[in-house]
Amino acid sequence: MRLRPTQLDVTDLDEAAAFLRDCEEVMLTSHVNSDGDGIGGCLALAGLLRKLGKSPSIVLQDVPAHAYAFLADFDDIIQATTPAARTFDRVIVLDCPQIERIGTATESVAEDAAVLNLDHHVDNQRFGDVNVASDEVCSTCELVYHIAAHMELEIEADTAEQLYAGIIFDTGNFRYSLTTPISMEVAAELVRCGARLDHIADRLYNNSTLGSVKLVGRAIESLQLYCDARFAILHLTNQDMQLGDPEAAVNYGLMVGGVEVTALLKEEQPGKFRISLRSRETVDVSALAHGFGGGGHARAAGCRLEGTAEEVRHLLQEAVGKALP
Ligand SMILES: [Mn+2]
Numbered sequence: 001m002r003l004r005p006t007q008l009d010v011t012d013l014d015e016a017a018a019f020l021r022d023c024e025e026v027m028l029t030s031h032v033n034s035d036g037d038g039i040g041g042c043l044a045l046a047g048l049l050r051k052l053g054k055s056p057s058i059v060l061q062d063v064p065a066h067a068y069a070f071l072a073d074f075d076d077i078i079q080a081t082t083p084a085a086r087t088f089d090r091v092i093v094l095d096c097p098q099i100e101r102i103g104t105a106t107e108s109v110a111e112d113a114a115v116l117n118l119d120h121h122v123d124n125q126r127f128g129d130v131n132v133a134s135d136e137v138c139s140t141c142e143l144v145y146h147i148a149a150h151m152e153l154e155i156e157a158d159t160a161e162q163l164y165a166g167i168i169f170d171t172g173n174f175r176y177s178l179t180t181p182i183s184m185e186v187a188a189e190l191v192r193c194g195a196r197l198d199h200i201a202d203r204l205y206n207n208s209t210l211g212s213v214k215l216v217g218r219a220i221e222s223l224q225l226y227c228d229a230r231f232a233i234l235h236l237t238n239q240d241m242q243l244g245d246p247e248a249a250v251n252y253g254l255m256v257g258g259v260e261v262t263a264l265l266k267e268e269q270p271g272k273f274r275i276s277l278r279s280r281e282t283v284d285v286s287a288l289a290h291g292f293g294g295g296g297h298a299r300a301a302g303c304r305l306e307g308t309a310e311e312v313r314h315l316l317q318e319a320v321g322k323a324l325p
Helices: 009-022 036-050 099-108 140-150 159-172 180-192 197-205 210-221 249-255 287-289 309-324
Strands: 025-030 056-058 088-093 109-119 129-131 224-226 231-236 261-269 272-279 301-307
Touching: 009 109, 009 129, 009 140, 025 036, 036 056, 036 088, 036 140, 036 159, 036 261, 056 099, 088 099, 099 109, 109 140, 140 159, 140 180, 159 180, 159 197, 197 272, 210 231, 210 249, 224 309, 231 249, 231 309, 249 261, 249 272, 261 309, 272 309, 287 301, 287 309, 301 309
Parallel strands: 025 056, 025 088, 088 109, 109 129, 231 261
Antiparallel strands: 224 231, 261 272, 272 301
8 A cells, every 4th residue: 555645745745756866975864852753754764765775874963862772773873073073965854843953963064955854843944955844744754654655665664663653752642633544544554564563662652761750750749730720730850850851741731631731840950941841722832832932833842941940830820821712
């Protein structure tokens, strides 16, 4: 079965295919603190390019999380150096609304480089020479699948697992509203291509440290409700953060009936908070995060804030209060 990417512009897909066929030595990159979608997408596209006889290099600002080390070719990922070891005149940017989001990997991009922009953020700035940017796909990994299908490339098991990992990461296991019937059909096709769905879910979700698992308990203990019990805040202090980094803890706020928005405050350094935001149906948390210099998607976003815990809580409470219907 070949799924047709009916929701994507065919001219864009043709241009992306031409870019991939024309390049030789090409750099692939994604946003700082790359997530499952960016890492899976880079690994999968690099594998597809190698089969086309190309020489792809994945260059990321940050060392990717060890949780993704089970994906094939993970060890090929290069951490960007300052100054750059070399520059590339062909660059593919995955999962970034703005090119600035690649951080120090920018230094590896030659000044006159041709850029292919593959993304699904609603606010993508179409910064590439070729752009396939659509928020109709659930993830950049789904987009890479559609490009591969458009080019009639064979998807082998390793590639299928890399793409599947990105899709379940970005859709929260097909639960978030950006999941479409086509996303699910793509995922089904990837399983047919050899993606072991149980193995991937196990590696992604049952792979925390003891400290991080225990911290989920501490985050739940900290849960407080605001805005007439429609906004939940979980808070991990700087001392807590020495034990681990339980990203998934944010979701527990939404388990309380009636809560529309939840925020996890992680005090990474004293007075410096990394905020994860999730919402149920009514509030666009990406707009909220933008207001604080962050970004993301309508139902999952993030930003950074500085101040005392009380100040940060107050800022968020005020913004969420205004955003609630
Ligand atoms: Mn993504």
